[in-house]
Amino acid sequence: MFSGERSEQFQQVTLTSDRKEKLKAQHSNAHFDMNEDGLPDLLLTTQTGIEIYSRIGSKLVDNFQFHGHVPWPSEISEDGCTVDQCVGQIVFADFDLSGTMDLAVPMCFDTLCKSSNMFLIQMSDLWAATAWNWVPMSLDLGSRHFFPPSAQSNPLQLLAPRVGDVDLDGYPDVLVPLQSSADKPETHLLLNVHCDDCHPFGREFQIRPAFMEGTGNAILGTFFDLSEDGRTDVLTVSGDQGSGFKTSAFTSDDDNDAYFAKVVVLSGACYHNCKDKSSSFVPYGTNSGGQMIYYKSQRTGPESFHTYRSCAAQLPQSAYFSLQTPYTIFGLGNSPNFLDNLWVTVSAQSHSWPQIIPNSQMYVIPYPPGDPKHWKIKISLFPSKNILMVGLALVGVCGVLVLLILLLHVRERRQDLQAKLQESNRFHFDAM
Numbered sequence: 001m002f003s004g005e006r007s008e009q010f011q012q013v014t015l016t017s018d019r020k021e022k023l024k025a026q027h028s029n030a031h032f033d034m035n036e037d038g039l040p041d042l043l044l045t046t047q048t049g050i051e052i053y054s055r056i057g058s059k060l061v062d063n064f065q066f067h068g069h070v071p072w073p074s075e076i077s078e079d080g081c082t083v084d085q086c087v088g089q090i091v092f093a094d095f096d097l098s099g100t101m102d103l104a105v106p107m108c109f110d111t112l113c114k115s116s117n118m119f120l121i122q123m124s125d126l127w128a129a130t131a132w133n134w135v136p137m138s139l140d141l142g143s144r145h146f147f148p149p150s151a152q153s154n155p156l157q158l159l160a161p162r163v164g165d166v167d168l169d170g171y172p173d174v175l176v177p178l179q180s181s182a183d184k185p186e187t188h189l190l191l192n193v194h195c196d197d198c199h200p201f202g203r204e205f206q207i208r209p210a211f212m213e214g215t216g217n218a219i220l221g222t223f224f225d226l227s228e229d230g231r232t233d234v235l236t237v238s239g240d241q242g243s244g245f246k247t248s249a250f251t252s253d254d255d256n257d258a259y260f261a262k263v264v265v266l267s268g269a270c271y272h273n274c275k276d277k278s279s280s281f282v283p284y285g286t287n288s289g290g291q292m293i294y295y296k297s298q299r300t301g302p303e304s305f306h307t308y309r310s311c312a313a314q315l316p317q318s319a320y321f322s323l324q325t326p327y328t329i330f331g332l333g334n335s336p337n338f339l340d341n342l343w344v345t346v347s348a349q350s351h352s353w354p355q356i357i358p359n360s361q362m363y364v365i366p367y368p369p370g371d372p373k374h375w376k377i378k379i380s381l382f383p384s385k386n387i388l389m390v391g392l393a394l395v396g397v398c399g400v401l402v403l404l405i406l407l408l409h410v411r412e413r414r415q416d417l418q419a420k421l422q423e424s425n426r427f428h429f430d431a432m
Ligand SMILES: [Ca+2]
Pocket: 032, 033, 034, 035, 036, 037, 038, 039, 040, 041, 054, 055
């Protein structure tokens, strides 16, 4: 990591741990704050399980301390499976809109992935665990199953879900490579839906084949906001090394007018006082990984408004085509409510901004680094269709009012004129 000057060398940090397992061949190691102390921790996926390291220290001395190890389910080694072959890539998001981070990991229990499972776990439970009982989450893949990973034959052929909220309801959805009876891969949307008896948190991932109709045999699919309007569009890659790869982009023509908040936390290297630059020079820096973003808002419940929280980690992973968006898009549902608070945590320092308008894109500039009180936020607004309708209605009402005023004005002028005429006639009459 560079600190201060770019000329400085990388600094090697040794992990204090007795565990010497090899990493999983295509690991999904992650770096973000897992125990809510503000300091980004480290999660490693190894040949035996998940290893967690807690970040300790201060701004000057940084290190990671071994925290815990959770072994993979024992079924993984049955039916000729290996960890590299049958454990998918882990992804992180607040899947149940509870304000805490969760982990989702797909797994196969046979080499052809006929038995496909997904596990959804609250990070705080995993952090506190000494042993772990793997219970699959509720999953509806229809007649399909996960596409068996094989990175040796195709580097993109990974069992990797990618996270985005397509319907902006606040519950993150995933794109996953699946397979039907045909041999070819298909990437499909698994929508995060509510159901009463689902495990855990009453949430289930349900396949929505219509969403990816026409996208062909994509081996990889990921979310991206192509037109910078807060809607998540889709990028896909199909093909293999033999025939070549083809990348396609698909925009979502969904008429859903749900609200969103889009956040980028920048590096805050300097701001208005950059070395050898004039004060008009504003470097926006870059969006490095590991920062946490939280917000609190309200939405209509069955009887009254209820408060809810959500959170996200910015770019917690980067290796093996994790292809996370460089920003975080929070879906806010259909209630045009303000965010009561939005707060970001960068290296154990936090700052909160109140009353953020929905449909905003926010750039958080954590500068000066040691003084969170003075951190800046730049907001740009996207007018939604509802706001445009309200605007048009307002213009219409103003137009009608102007017409009425003009009519009344003309009528009054005419009445005045008539009165004046009558007055002058009376005068002449009197004069005679
Ligand atoms: Ca931490």
